[in-house]
Amino acid sequence: MTKRPETLAAQALHQTDRETGAVIPPIHPATTYMRDENNALVGEMDYRRPKGPTEMQAANVLAALEGAADARLFSSGLAAIAAILDTLEIGAHVVAQTEMYYGAKKLLHHLAAKGLISLTFFEPHDKMGLKQAVQAGKTELVWIETPANPSWAVVDVAYAAEIAHAAGAILGVDGTCSPPCTTRALDLGADLVMHSATKYLNGHSDVLMGAVVTKSQDERWEKLCTGHHLTGAVPSAFDSWLMMRGLRTLFVRFERQSANALKVAEAMKAHGAVSHVLYPGLEDHPGHAIAARQMTNGFGGLLSIRLKGGPEAARKLCASTEVFLQATSIGGVESLIEHRKPIEGPSSPTPDNLVRLSCGIEAADDLIEDLKKALDRT
Template identity: 35%
Template sequence: MRGNKLHKDTLVIHEGYDDKAHHGSLTTPIYQTSTFSFESAKQGELRFSGEEAGPIYSRLGNPTVHVLEERMKMLENGKGALAFGSGMAAVSTVLVHLTKSGDHILCTRGIYGCTFGLLSIMEEKYNITHDLIRMGTEEEIEKAIKPETVCIYVETPINPTMELVDLHAVVNVAKRHGLKVVVDNTFSSPYLQNPLTIGVDFVLHSATKYINGHGDVIAGLLVGNDKDEMDKIRMSAQKDYGGIISPFDAWLLIRGLKTLPVRMERHTSNAEKLLAYLKNHPLVEQVFYPFDEDNPQYEIAKRQMSAGGGLISFTIKGGRDEAQHFMDSLSLIKIAVSLGDAETLIQHPATMTHSVVPEEKRLAMGITDSLIRLSVGLENADDLLADLAGAFEKMKVTEVNTNI
């Protein structure tokens, strides 16, 4: 049984792998090799010409990597998938593929700090410009499109403000203007959101995060809705640019994907418990979470996501000093700039992940000095709540001592 007869929770364990072709090995083997030998010179000729399928050289394709790509293609309902050595390799690959000198990229007003850095390099070196806008309505998107615009780049939920973008609205505008749409789906994972089914052209992931889920690999993934275009990207990005993933890292992602459904359910249930606590704490000013019923974008979240996921952002009373004091007062929750791990992680975007963004633009994105991003892990929720409560209590003590 394969394809539509099986649920994705099952396919995420089995898709793309036939143990009979690998000596009955239950686990996908790691083909830790740089090259593959041919049975004859003629076979080598046929494979290089594309007339015969089969491995040639691991920069051009590897059996372990192939399993990962097939599994991700299924999860995102795509026609082709490519694995990379980092999430930024996936971002740079698709943007380089879609643009040339003089083109324009329209982006959500909030984007990952290194994506912002890449866009700045593309503008400075290659005159590929970009604009950051809210994308709140179709009219707002339409107004920002220029004659030289070639693609729309979207994060939703946006890192780290958790602001949502209505993908149906973006796709509607893009189709009217013949533009490609790229969505960074890292925060949701393919378990909670599938932008390609809405009409998006490309979906990418920092696979370091939820896809892997164990904090022990750096990787990226790109999935597209056009097989021929994905094959073209493969030949440029991997054959010529060389932005490939190692077989061992691919194997780690295959392992991580097997537990993606159960992990995402636990991340979400824990986040919902912490959300209820943070919303009612007197030292918290605002909380940002997609499936918060008080979130003005809650209806958008319900239309394009199946659950809220494991990320919460919130602002604390005060500024940078108070935010850092709160973080330093935690003991179980780790200060680290990643997400999607088994461990709960916390970071201060203004001075960490988005410190590269100039202050004026950072504030326009909604990234204030009091904003904190919390990646809720798989621990017992009661232990996490106790850690948060202890940190808030230390803040209260400091506040009292300061006022004496």
């Protein structure tokens, strides 16, 4: 029978332990593997850096959820992005958003400053700006993130793929904030999808990991796998096992986080101290229609609010909550709050009165009460 993605995730592709009958796969921490008297490998693995059993088990589950031809795990999300950029020709033209994860943007600027790539940026909501930025025969990579962190602007993946492919470029998507339980970007036309697996995929704030999945095992994918092997930016076996454990509850976690975020967003719209609520699940969000088409099982647990009291009010709010923990990250089962501008630095386009919220799986009423009390105090 053809199994639905929820079943594939919950059962981790039925990767049980055949030796013991354990219903979950074991962790294989070994770094090297035996050969026989003819120097032939006893099994499929020879050394864990290119690929180990536990890492490949977790990667295979993710590939199945994404509908991907293959997947690789990395030691962090930025290592995964770097691996994609390493497949580009020297001097390649890259088109990317003005609003995105600030670490990825810093990496792009770093490579451009060294002359390794050239850069053109476009506003995430501006389709014409994207079309004008892409240059036929020159642009090699179009890089998008949707929803865009931390404004949660929405980019039309199918349109971006159409523009990129018409120019002979590939489309890479940062799917960290829209995981495969709600968006399968490869089905929408993306060529590569990257995740900071630290976030929703693992979901428990105890793993640092990145992942890349591919639509096809082409020449570029071979380059990426070679770089993966040569640079050694691989996760540990234990982290890979933890991420696979997290994938088993991805669908139920994301559903609860989405429901909580929508309730919080609606409550914040009605609060007098809040000037803007940024959440693609709200019908008045500029990107709601596109998000509803792309995010088929919820809009996620991430939203931002902007405070009428400015940056000082934002700082005080983040220091005053009790249920929301003041910390950097997103996608975990615990709710987090952060005054984002000071984290990203003075060159960031993020407004200085913006507070980013990552809603976990707690009771929604507790989250709302916590924010209201903190806003009243500030």
